[in-house]
Amino acid sequence: MDASLLTIQPGSAEPIYRQIVEQLRRLIAGGQLGAGDLLPSVREVAAFHAINPMTVSRAYGMAESEGLLARLRGKGMAVAATTRPTQTQAQRLALLEPQLEALSRHARELELPADVVLRRLGRLLEN
């Protein structure tokens, strides 16, 4: 993978380290990155995008702890061999958190009671 594959938007309300993790997640989920693919070094990403190397380290560390990436001795970071089965239910649920937060917010703005929204969501999930 090349550092240019990442897009950094400094002005976004999402911190840069999270932008990197989210993009890795999508690139892996979408198949652009496959198991065993090597990631650019922290320095390469930091230099290409002119961002603080600590931000890149933080993103890689987070992706590693989520099981997206694995550290290969002497080679750096690579896409983990088996991303899906190593994730616990809690980890997979955490992926939904942004959407759930947005849903809750919209529901509050529409002043919809929780039980009504949950009933509808339940039906959607069953189908």
Next chain:
Amino acid sequence: MNALLQDAHERFDPPLAARGLGHGYEGATVLRCINLDVAPGSVLGLIGRNGAGKSTLLRALLGLLEPTTGEARVFGTPALAMDDTVRQRIAYVPQQPEALAWLTVEQMFDYLSRFYPSWNHAFASDTLARWQLPENKLLGKLSPGERQRVELVRALSSEPDLLVLDEPAAALDPVARRELLREIALRAGEAGITVLFSTHIVSDLERVASEIAFLHEGRLLLHCPVDDTKERYARLWLPARLASSTPTSTLSRRSHADGSVSVVVERDAHGRWPEAHAQPGVRLDVLGLEDLFVEIAE
């Protein structure tokens, strides 16, 4: 001083520290009781409106002006009493450099390189060429932008442990600015140098800063890790009918014409937002750095 003691000093003395630092000109207060520690290896971005006191703060931190109250220290030494061993470790680029105007660029570099044991000649000549700076021109004849670029190259060439830049982005086109940011980011991340720079171009800060500080009307309003600005603070908007339940401890408060209120709130020690955010009709918006700054500084 023996090597062991020197080592201990370098480990424990922050590159920059201020205690109760204050300054004023002709009866007007410019800085009010600034307390600040800049940790080694950090990149601290100082944001403030024009006239907020940014340049004065940088100068006071480096001992270039005498504060009316408090004290600044550089690597543990009082800023007003630094010796050459401390000075060699610092590079400062003011907004409008004026010194040595009668020398050519080449002469200034040749002259200054003798004072710095770790002067990087290769970096100096490469970067002067890349930034299209004429080595044979007199410093006094350069445009203000060229002059500041020369000073930035000079500062980086001395391989400082502490780099202080006052509005460095103003003189650079987007390509050179990106290059400067890259240089700052990599030197801080790899060589562990400490950087303090002031700017009002917020996106530059978001790229390279590890911490940010808001200076407003001579006061430090906020000093925190840059990611905290997006994860720990948010804007809460309450419609007019709920304006009375606005949380009391907020960083800023603005009342709008329709009776609604927006405030900047902070997560508590358990990571929770103030209770009011859960009420129907209330909005909680995470802010980019620029919006957060505008909310607080208006």
